[in-house]
Amino acid sequence: MDAKTQKYDRQLRLWGSGGQQALESAHILLINASAVGCEILKNLVLPGIGQFTVIDQRTVTQSDIGSNFFLDSDSLGKSRAERAAELLGELNEDVSGHWVAKDILFALTEDPSFLSQFSMVIATDITRQIAEKVSSLCWTNQYAIPFVWVKTVGLLGTARVILPEHVIVETHPDNVADIRIDTPFPELSNYAKSFDFNTQDTLEFGHIPYVAILLKYMEEWKQEHDGKIPGTYAEKNQLKANIRSGMRSGDDENFDEAINSVLRSCQPTVVPSAIKAIFSDPKCETLTPESSNFWILARAVRDFVNDHGKSGGLLPLSGTIPDMKAQTDSYVTLQSIYKTKAKQDVQEVSKLVDTVLESLGLAPGSIASEEIETFCKYSAFLKVIRYRSLEDEYTQPKTKQIASWLSEEDSVFAHYVLLRASDSFFDDHGRYPGESNDWEEDVDHLHANVATLLQSWGIDTDVISKDLTHEICRFGRGAIHNIASFMGGVASQEVIKLITHQYIPMDNTFIFDGARSVSAVFAV
Amino acid sequence: MVDAQTITDNERWAGVYKLLDRHSLIHPEFEPQEEIKEFIQTCKILVIGAGGLGCEILKNLALSGFCDIHVIDMDTIDVSNLNRQFLFRRADVGKPKAVTAAAFINKRVQGVTVTPHYCKIQDKDEDFYSEFALVICGLDSIEARRWMNATLVGMRDEDNPDSLKPLIDGGTEGFKGQARVILPGITSCYECSMDMLSKPTGFPLCTIANTPRLPEHCIEWAHILEWPNVHGERKMDTDDPKDIQWLYETALARARQYNIQGVTYSLTQGVVKNIIPAIAATNAIIAASCCNEALKIATTCAKNLNNYMMYSGNDSVYTYTFEHQRKDDCPVCSTSATKLDFKGDKTLEELMDYLKEKPDVQLKKPSFAVGGKPLYMQAPKQLEEAMRPNLQKPLSELFSSGDELTITDSTLPFSLQVIVTFI
Numbered sequence: 001m002d003a004k005t006q007k008y009d010r011q012l013r014l015w016g017s018g019g020q021q022a023l024e025s026a027h028i029l030l031i032n033a034s035a036v037g038c039e040i041l042k043n044l045v046l047p048g049i050g051q052f053t054v055i056d057q058r059t060v061t062q063s064d065i066g067s068n069f070f071l072d073s074d075s076l077g078k079s080r081a082e083r084a085a086e087l088l089g090e091l092n093e094d095v096s097g098h099w100v101a102k103d104i105l106f107a108l109t110e111d112p113s114f115l116s117q118f119s120m121v122i123a124t125d126i127t128r129q130i131a132e133k134v135s136s137l138c139w140t141n142q143y144a145i146p147f148v149w150v151k152t153v154g155l156l157g158t159a160r161v162i163l164p165e166h167v168i169v170e171t172h173p174d175n176v177a178d179i180r181i182d183t184p185f186p187e188l189s190n191y192a193k194s195f196d197f198n199t200q201d202t203l204e205f206g207h208i209p210y211v212a213i214l215l216k217y218m219e220e221w222k223q224e225h226d227g228k229i230p231g232t233y234a235e236k237n238q239l240k241a242n243i244r245s246g247m248r249s250g251d252d253e254n255f256d257e258a259i260n261s262v263l264r265s266c267q268p269t270v271v272p273s274a275i276k277a278i279f280s281d282p283k284c285e286t287l288t289p290e291s292s293n294f295w296i297l298a299r300a301v302r303d304f305v306n307d308h309g310k311s312g313g314l315l316p317l318s319g320t321i322p323d324m325k326a327q328t329d330s331y332v333t334l335q336s337i338y339k340t341k342a343k344q345d346v347q348e349v350s351k352l353v354d355t356v357l358e359s360l361g362l363a364p365g366s367i368a369s370e371e372i373e374t375f376c377k378y379s380a381f382l383k384v385i386r387y388r389s390l391e392d393e394y395t396q397p398k399t400k401q402i403a404s405w406l407s408e409e410d411s412v413f414a415h416y417v418l419l420r421a422s423d424s425f426f427d428d429h430g431r432y433p434g435e436s437n438d439w440e441e442d443v444d445h446l447h448a449n450v451a452t453l454l455q456s457w458g459i460d461t462d463v464i465s466k467d468l469t470h471e472i473c474r475f476g477r478g479a480i481h482n483i484a485s486f487m488g489g490v491a492s493q494e495v496i497k498l499i500t501h502q503y504i505p506m507d508n509t510f511i512f513d514g515a516r517s518v519s520a521v522f523a524v
Numbered sequence: 525m526v527d528a529q530t531i532t533d534n535e536r537w538a539g540v541y542k543l544l545d546r547h548s549l550i551h552p553e554f555e556p557q558e559e560i561k562e563f564i565q566t567c568k569i570l571v572i573g574a575g576g577l578g579c580e581i582l583k584n585l586a587l588s589g590f591c592d593i594h595v596i597d598m599d600t601i602d603v604s605n606l607n608r609q610f611l612f613r614r615a616d617v618g619k620p621k622a623v624t625a626a627a628f629i630n631k632r633v634q635g636v637t638v639t640p641h642y643c644k645i646q647d648k649d650e651d652f653y654s655e656f657a658l659v660i661c662g663l664d665s666i667e668a669r670r671w672m673n674a675t676l677v678g679m680r681d682e683d684n685p686d687s688l689k690p691l692i693d694g695g696t697e698g699f700k701g702q703a704r705v706i707l708p709g710i711t712s713c714y715e716c717s718m719d720m721l722s723k724p725t726g727f728p729l730c731t732i733a734n735t736p737r738l739p740e741h742c743i744e745w746a747h748i749l750e751w752p753n754v755h756g757e758r759k760m761d762t763d764d765p766k767d768i769q770w771l772y773e774t775a776l777a778r779a780r781q782y783n784i785q786g787v788t789y790s791l792t793q794g795v796v797k798n799i800i801p802a803i804a805a806t807n808a809i810i811a812a813s814c815c816n817e818a819l820k821i822a823t824t825c826a827k828n829l830n831n832y833m834m835y836s837g838n839d840s841v842y843t844y845t846f847e848h849q850r851k852d853d854c855p856v857c858s859t860s861a862t863k864l865d866f867k868g869d870k871t872l873e874e875l876m877d878y879l880k881e882k883p884d885v886q887l888k889k890p891s892f893a894v895g896g897k898p899l900y901m902q903a904p905k906q907l908e909e910a911m912r913p914n915l916q917k918p919l920s921e922l923f924s925s926g927d928e929l930t931i932t933d934s935t936l937p938f939s940l941q942v943i944v945t946f947i
Contacts, residue, residue: 009604013801014698046607046804066536069583073634091610323738328782331737467549474546478539481587482816489808493699493837506840514816515826517833519843
């Protein structure tokens with residue numbers, strides 16, 4: 001094992017070499033070396049992102065040092081960007097860190113294409129105006145740049161993910177086993193028939209793989225029920241009873257495994273509705289030479305399903321089966337039957353991929369066979385997330401949804417309203433509520449901002465109690481390291497999921513209430 | 525007159541001090557007072573573990589205003605720690621974690637003293653643990669958590685409020701984790717929730733020996749059966765790449781013989797060392813939750829978690845906060861004995877195997893006694909040999925239905941009282 005594999009062993013077990021490569025090609029911009037900003041970068045530098053750049057015009061103060069681990073007392077008075085890049089850079093010799101001691105707006109005025117060099121932008125401690133500007137530049141960039149905006153206020157934290165579209169193949173579902181008892185393919189049926197339940201000795205009988213047991217009893221059931229599988233609860237119980245009656249000793253483990261899988265196996269194998277929605281997505285229907293591999297592959301798999309319309313129109317087989325009580329030979333044979341069928345499906349899909357590529361004027365074979373294989377394997381779990389833009393969030397609020405979120409008892413969503421109102425407070429006063437020693441004087445102003453916001457959505461203004469507004473003023477925008485670290489962890493998990501295109505990132509706003517230790521995600 | 529130190533502290537801890545200086549209408553019982561700030565600067569906090577969670581916890585406490593922090597860890601630094609244990613560098617590989625982590629924090633954060641203890645938690649006695657205001661655990665071992673929990677619960681004396689040592693426990697796996705607050709004798713304790721742990725992944729010996737199907741079966745064959753055959757008394761060192769390489773090659777040969785695919789070096793290492801995937805991001809989330817609770821408990825600036833929060837980042841972000849209930853017959857925090865129905869014609873060995881597997885018990889090497897009379901003892905060797913025949917006897921020959929068994933295990937600092945009723 002090489003040194004890098006050793007160092008990254010614990011994370012490679014999550015996202016593999018593909019995910020790692022994606023991280024190592026990423027260049028991340030951090031706007032503002034705040035406590036939470038540096039915590040986010042720490043969690044990305046450690047697992048080995050390629051490069052990062054910190055942009056921050058300010059110099060280091062005492063309170064920075066008190067709440068930010070990556071600014072030390074030697075940093076006092078020096079550039080925050082420079083010192084943070086230096087101390088974060090020490091965490092991993094494979095990562096290259098850069099810094100720009102400028103205000104982000106100034107940098108964008110100087111060079112309007114400044115953001116284009118980054119694969120991801122993370123901002124902390126910025127005003128709504130700056131967020132809107134950065135967000136719109138990222139959204140409209142030729143290659144849309146994911147933008148993550150994180151806030152911490154006292155014991156509260158929020159994170160917002162903004163990008164037009166995110167597609168995931170490797171969603172890492174808990175279980176990709178796909179055994180298709182209801183619709184066995186010919187090789188599988190023949191395999192099941194190869195077991196003679198009457199002539200086997202005790203050892204053999206106790207090791208008939210449960211898939212063969214289920215298939216036998218399911219076939220018998222179908223013959224007696226016009227080819228239909230059990231549908232009702234009573235029917236499923238009857239199938240279980242049939243299987244139980246076939247036991248010899250009463251505690252044959254393999255029969256128990258078969259009985260335990262009845263409910264799942266009686267779920268008809270179909271194309272899940274979420275995948276059908278992907279197939280009928282305009283991006284799948286209308287491909288262009290610029291279409292991403294995801295959509296080209298989705299189209300090929302859709303064509304695969306349609307081509308097999310007569311035989312049920314199923315997705316490519318995953319080729320994965322669970323472990324089960326069985327002799328080595330019969331298990332390995334069963335496994336290879338599924339694997340062979342999965343390979344055949346992949347070959348068919350590959351041909352369709354080439355047809356699609358050709359129709360787009362692209363070179364056949366230009367999508368790697370491993371990529372096609374992975375896509376087929378996870379085709380039942382594909383995911384497309386379309387995020388709302390910040391502009392839509394502000395100009396077309398989902399008032400009905402918001403009213404319903406706020407109507408829940410102790411709604412975490414109240415904090416969203418309070419932080420939005422704090423932005424309005426900033427517009428009015430040029431500072432955030434509760435920052436000065438006369439903090440309680442801000443409560444009425446802020447509460448008026450809350451009311452205005454709620455009224456603009458047509459929502460009753462007393463859904464948010466003044467005590468909560470008072471609490472925001474108490475926080476006074478103070479940086480609490482624990483909250484910065486918590487939000488740094490959450491945001492960096494999301495960034496890793498976005499960069500690796502593995503696991504499923506949140507859509508689109510995460511809110512943490514550190515006073516009650518509760519959180520929720522809202523698609524605002 | 526305000527002295528320079530106060531100005532610096534007020535500036536430095538501006539965020540935390542806002543919380544501590546200002547009253548709240550959400551938490552009306554909180555009364556701001558200078559003593560609270562003094563308390564967090566002077567109280568002693570103990571951190572168990574200086575690994576992925578431990579590094580984060582130490583940093584968080586130091587930046588929350590806690591100034592007297594102790595840390596216990598018996599491990600040394602491995603290269604595979606460097607992707608998340610950010611207080612360590614490549615040059616530190618091989619050094620004690622506790623010492624290295626403490627030195628780093630002491631250098632980085634002025635005015636904070638972290639005292640390292642390079643030892644096992646079992647090496648310290650109750651006098652040591654009683655010095656601390658609260659304990660935060662960042663461990664990856666169930667055994668160590670059970671020990672720490674039982675020790676702190678055992679130290680509680682209802683007549684002495686100072687004997688109550690809040691225990692905050694965190695754990696992570698991949699993108700998931702959990703944080704909880706244990707107030708010994710008040711909330712549920714670690715032992716109360718043993719049944720929430722997923723069953724340890726073991727494979728039946730007969731599968732490993734006779735009917736391997738998975739690459740893991742081949743690896744366990746090399747690990748459990750073939751190693752002692754070939755190496756005799758020599759103990760395997762799972763940190764030695766040579767030993768892992770031998771296991772890998774042996775497992776691979778067996779897999780080839782049986783046509784089983786998927787044995788890799790990495791999987792071999794994962795199976796024999798029971799490796800849990802770990803990343804900095806999740807450790808940050810869980811450690812921060814733990815320290816957020818520590819700050820709330822130490823200052824009362826907001827209500828503390830009551831008492832469990834689960835976090836999952838695999839699919840979106842999901843947290844679940846709930847009150848885990850005490851177990852009426854918890855062997856650690858309750859005085860009543862556990863009740864168990866068991867067939868009287870089963871043997872003592874069968875009872876022992878059952879208790880080893882039972883998720884809320886999970887014994888390793890239990891010894892049994894009834895009414896002060898031993899039934900089976902794991903040590904010393906002569907006694908074990910003398911009593912071994914009892915293992916094969918039916919329970920009804922050894923004691924009567926309704927008797928209370930006392931079960932001890934060297935891995936646990938408490939004994940289990942079980943009333944067995946024959947069915």
